Amino acid sequence: MRVKILGSAAGGGFPQWNCACSNCSRLRKGVLKTRPRTQAQVAVSPDHSTWFLLNASPDLRQQLGENSEFAPPGAARGTPISAIILTSADVDCVLGLLHLREFQPLRIYSTLSVRRVLAEENSLFRTLTRSNPPVRWEVLSLDRLVPLVAHAQPGARENLFCKAVSLGGSFPDYVSDQLRRSLPEDEAVIGLQFMQRDKRFLYAPSLPGRGEDWKRRVGESQLAFLDATFWSDDELIKIQSGGPSARQMGHLPLYGTGGLLHQLQLVRNVRRVLIHINNTNPILDEESPQHRAVLEAGFEIAYDGMEFEL
Numbered sequence: 001m002r003v004k005i006l007g008s009a010a011g012g013g014f015p016q017w018n019c020a021c022s023n024c025s026r027l028r029k030g031v032l033k034t035r036p037r038t039q040a041q042v043a044v045s046p047d048h049s050t051w052f053l054l055n056a057s058p059d060l061r062q063q064l065g066e067n068s069e070f071a072p073p074g075a076a077r078g079t080p081i082s083a084i085i086l087t088s089a090d091v092d093c094v095l096g097l098l099h100l101r102e103f104q105p106l107r108i109y110s111t112l113s114v115r116r117v118l119a120e121e122n123s124l125f126r127t128l129t130r131s132n133p134p135v136r137w138e139v140l141s142l143d144r145l146v147p148l149v150a151h152a153q154p155g156a157r158e159n160l161f162c163k164a165v166s167l168g169g170s171f172p173d174y175v176s177d178q179l180r181r182s183l184p185e186d187e188a189v190i191g192l193q194f195m196q197r198d199k200r201f202l203y204a205p206s207l208p209g210r211g212e213d214w215k216r217r218v219g220e221s222q223l224a225f226l227d228a229t230f231w232s233d234d235e236l237i238k239i240q241s242g243g244p245s246a247r248q249m250g251h252l253p254l255y256g257t258g259g260l261l262h263q264l265q266l267v268r269n270v271r272r273v274l275i276h277i278n279n280t281n282p283i284l285d286e287e288s289p290q291h292r293a294v295l296e297a298g299f300e301i302a303y304d305g306m307e308f309e310l
């Protein structure tokens, strides 16, 4: 299985167009040792020719253009992208679907709740149904193994499988109260567990960090991409002089008691890659003590173009 990071930042990217935080300002001035980053986007391939997009970022058009793997494979119109798998209905996870609207038949995997949010309340996404055949929605039921290749044979060793695991988040603010009341909350934010033969890859770009189950999922993977939106719980409060904490936004902070580093301090034999990094996060500064601390704790910091082979 090949895993490629096309974008590694949280919503807004790095730098964010309207942000004057220390990181964004210093990056614009060229005085920060770091890399610019586009918004979180990952692609997985079971065979180096078929690709599954994990979410569809607002930067998707740019990200597909900059990576030659995603060019049409033949002389006719076409794509090596077989399907898109959504972890939530957050704007940052779904806006890129509109970049894929050019009459291309595709499949979209999501929980039934995420599909209802997009299909019932957001008529703009009906542009995806104009292709022939129209986009096909596939339901991801929690904790059920789904084969991802169209011709997959149940049990065949080379197949790529995906399992949706609930991470305990909530639906985006834009969902109406009426629809929200009819949706099971455990379908709001999921992690994706990919399996091919004996290899396991976990994608959890939005991790509230509640309960113990998510840590077990990390421990049984060879590779785990984990939510690194914020370094501290009050990061945005300090910058914006108010607003919600990281935990209130559904993101377990990296630092502090009960933070991601603390909770995973005993998990060592898994490649743990920090992704979905907000532009305010001090780990983006390669000369900061926070950057050094996560590397010393055995974590890797995602950047655009990073690749893995499992």
Ligand SMILES: [Zn+2]
Pocket: 015, 016, 019, 020, 021, 022, 023, 024, 025, 279, 280
């Ligand atoms: Zn910023």
